[in-house]
Amino acid sequence: MPILMLVIVGAAAGFLATRLMKLDADVPTTIAIGVFGALIGGLVLRALITMAGWAAGFVGAVMGAMLLIWLWRVWSARR
Template sequence: MPIIALLIIGAAAGFIATRAMRMQTDVITTVALGVIGALIGGLLLRFLLIITGWMAGFVGAVLGAMLLIALWRRYGPR
């Protein structure tokens, strides 16, 4: 069940992050960015997750996906 939740939250976070950073990607890339961003954000914002609950995890997922997009734009394929 946590894997399904990770995919759903990651997909939503990837969608919001790609739109916020004006990046056009396909569905698989959007979900992958969101899931990886969710993992990064989850690790970075673990403390907030404990204090404020799942909403902090979602915010962390969006921020992690945005960080990953910024790194992709800088160092990814051209």
């Protein structure tokens, strides 16, 4: 069940992050960005802030997805 929630929250966070960062991505890429962003941002945010509930995870997921998009743009610009 937690994996299903990770995919659902990751998909929502990936969608929001790709819109905020103005990245045109297909659905699987958007979900992957959100899931990996949720892992990165959720861990970082939960370590820094002790908020209760899913709000901390969702905010962290969006921030992590935005960080991942930024890193991808920096890395692909160097190629």
